[in-house]
Amino acid sequence: MTRTKKIVSFYDYSLLFAVLFILGFGLLILYSASSGRGDMEESAMSYLRKQGFFAVGGLVLMFGLSHLLDYRFLRVLALPGFAAACGLVLLTAAYGAASHGSTRWFTIFGVRFQPSELVKFTLIIMEAREFSRLGSQVNSKKSLRQPLLLAFFPAIFIAFSNLSTGIIILGIFSLMLFVARKEYKPFFYLFLLLLLLYLAAYPFAVLMEKCHIMHGYQLMRIYAWKRPLDPRYVSKTYQTVQGLYAIGSGGIFGRGLGESLQKFMMPEAQNDMIFTILCEELGLFGAVSLILIYLFILYRLYDIARNAPDLFGSFLVIGVMSHIGLQAVLNIAVACNQIPNTGVTLPFVSYGGTALVLLLLEIGICLSVSKQTKLELR
């Protein structure tokens, strides 16, 4: 190495390859999980083809974003983007109400599009802009109002039709806020509260029923979660139980790729429950491998965020990190029946074009941040 000072732009290839790897891995599992259903509808390859199309499109966008554009231009786009996303959510809801049914979908250019996904994406940018704008002012209570409202309004609105997305939006915001603010205490209390809720939900439900304050059907969701094999809740827990069967029967090394039987039993095998199919086919080994890739991606994002050239970049990456981490954890927790069933998809793996493209765009932003990180080599 020369001792001359040389400024090298840093591009995080580790993250890039980790993402490429998880994408390929995801497509493989998706193909296996969806072939049965795909064959019934069109052809065994149909789901893979569609997802592959989005993956390629997403990758192109990702490279374009990370190489050609500086992430800082997002500062300008943040507000209009966020506003547009919220507008779309409202529009979809209005349309849904008009046609007497709640809906999460929005079709544009023949592609079904989930506006709530776009809200997650734009919220990260919006909040990053807010926090970076506020700087150290973020610690004052007064200045906190705006970012809080920005997150809570869409989150609560979305939660009506799509609880899990609302929760994730709030989760991302909470984690970003946690980093931004100096204090620990309120977050610690929040954490304790959530933990208590998690642990006490079932005993509380039982107590409520015993005291005849609430009826069984009102507590269905909690009962179904804690007693998945109870025949009373079969219709609610079918997916969960089949998922547990899949995980349990996979063993340490699984049945082998393509050997899953449960994919024929689960209507959402290629979607929310894809992790169980992975467990069935590749066993604990496959599950741990996937988790390690997620952890590695999270670590890379942590590293990029730490070394980002400005606060905006850092918060962008923190937002993306929270997004990916939360979704992965929640999805796997649902698959293991550690939390009640919510419709969270597994990042990079589950079927869904909008989510995949937006995730890749987020990665593109992070790569762009990493690219702006200047290294001084001695």
Add this chain to the structure above:
Amino acid sequence: MKKSRSTEENSGQEPKLLPLYMQQKLFLILLFFLLLFLYLTFSIYQTIRGNGQDYQRMIRSQRQAHYRSESIPFRRGDITDRNGTVLATSQAVYTMILDPKEILDPEQPYHSATVAAISKILGDETEQVEKFLSERSGKRYARYQRQLSFEDKERFDQFKEAENQRLKKLWAKQRREQKKSKKEGEEEKLQQIGGVSFELSYKRNYPYGSLACTVLGFSSGDGTSGSGGIEQYYNDKLTGVNGRKYGFLDFDTKLQSVLKDATDGNNIVSTINYNIQSAAEKYLQEWQVDDVGSKMAAAIVMDPNNGEVLAMASTNRYDLNNPRNLDPTVYTDQKLREIGRKKLVEGFRKNYPDQGSVTDAQVLSQYTEDELKTAGQKAVWDQLWRNPVVTDSYEPGSTVKPFTLAGALDEGAITPNTVYECKGFIQLSDGTHSWKIQCHNRDGHGQLNAEQALMESCNIYMLDAAFAEGKEKFAKYQHLFGFGEKTGIDLPAEVDTSGLVYSADALGKTTLATNSFGQNFNVSMIQMAAAYCSILNGGSYYKPHIVKQIRNSNGTVLQDVKPELLRVTSSVKSCDFLRQALYQTVEHGTGQPAKIQGYKVGGKTGTAQKLPRSEKNYLVSFCGFAPVDDPQILVYVIVDTPNKEGEDQASASFATKIEQKIMNDSLQYLDIPPEGKTDPKNSLNESLSAQPEGINREGLGAGEESGSAAESSSEEESKKEGPGDESLSGEGGADVPAELPSSSENAESSRAETESGRSREESSSGTKAAESAASAR
């Protein structure tokens, strides 16, 4: 990673842009995720460790329902005639199986499309299909329609594939349009045809209906068993082994699919010649329907040189494709009940002979009308399905005379030139009793040599020859020719005549006398035909057989049935003499109606009076062969009880005419070159007004010297009765010669049948020996 490490290095040296507390918090987030992931990994591990086996089992049982084990039926082998004409075959038929639960499941896309497809292809009403499904809504397996042809199945499968493609495309198109028009709401449901499968089975089919019915027999619906004929005798060759198709989840819950192909049954090539068989049946039917008709008539055609049966037919006919179908106009319920009553009473009397005090009405009171009808049906079926050629026995009459001569000639008792005088009767006496045995020609044939005796069918000559031979040798020859023994033909239910033939010890003078011309012992048609064959081929007794070859389902020959030489019956010299004598019998003797212009035909007539003698029923027969110098075909015909009154029945020409027609056709079918000019009219239309071989009326005495040595066993299985023993015990009395009074004819037929000993006594007291002489012409 190298670059990232360098960032780490950097971080230590330059103050970070991110404040320290943020860095710490960021690290806490990373740690938070790490811990969560660790916890989840642990929870996955717990799930696997704690419940892995249980869950495997659950999955196994859950999936097992989807893999129904299916039996693949074997195909029962074909039966063909000797030239490959298919007489019995198995056709593939398909049963449509529906899965009502799956079809009606609103989660599944099958309901409407499947119902529409079924009604379109099978032409059933939609409501009918819906009704069928809704009645079985919880079931997973329901046979919708049986016996669909392969074409129906193919049509459905092809339609299903095309229609499913079309519906899928339609659905995809609708979805696209829905998307384009940004319509939200309920998605159009995909419609598909499904929940339908087909099960293969085989249906036995007999292309020629009733042709060769008694030879072939019929098989059960599932093709695993046969009733009667080749289907029964060769059942284990015709049946195969069912295959099996099943999927199961093994211990690792891997899907294992196992297919074990069915082993199809073997095909059987019989020795039957389709053409000759049809001819035989045609002429028997002609006789039965258009001519005089009879209680029963039967024919067998054999190849004398190897014991192969070329045709075997009788007037017992039924449709093999529908063996249980009785003509309701002939077999009314009334009639069936009547037959049933008779049968049940008979059965009771047989099983409880000591319960004489129980009246018929008391016996029948135990049965309902339906049971009576069922019993009647069974009795009719038994009668229809039996093969008289091998199952029935009867007294043969004069057709056995060549065997009497063969024995006497071979033993040197007589020579062809030995002359006996026939005075028309003979008086036999043992000192106290005496019998008068008459020849059918009451005036006597005068001086006869052996050939003339055969030509004239002289009873006295045969009797003298048998006396000259002695009873031991006579009995020996009876057994050499196979009388009293099973021929071993490969057909079921061959009659056992061992009790219906006298042993040497039991042969008294009169029985020896009557046996010599074919009365008082029983034979079956197949025994007679096989014995004749041995004389025609120069003394080789071949085991008669009806199966020529057994092939596996691919056509590979598994077994060739070779002629099986059992014994030598007679010397070549005697056989040559007999052949010529039988030729003369047809040319100038009693067998003239059997002549076929252009061929040298030989043969022997037979007229036997049936038991009970008082009823004056006759069984007439003819056994013919051609060509005389090198016999290729033997045709043996019996006519049991022609539809005439009394002695009018006793004309062997009934049988001879049938034989002549069958022989004529057979010669032509087998392309046997004629030795002279044949009749262009095939001599079929020739009016056969040969001289009658009827009974000399005067010779017909009212009685018989001794009762029956055996019974006419066409009614009952001879085996069970053991009449041989009984008749032998009664023989002592019969052996006492006496001039029997000719007046009484009061032998009670029923008693005579069931109690031969007593009937013998009665008949001996009330009948004349002359009758048997007359009847055995």
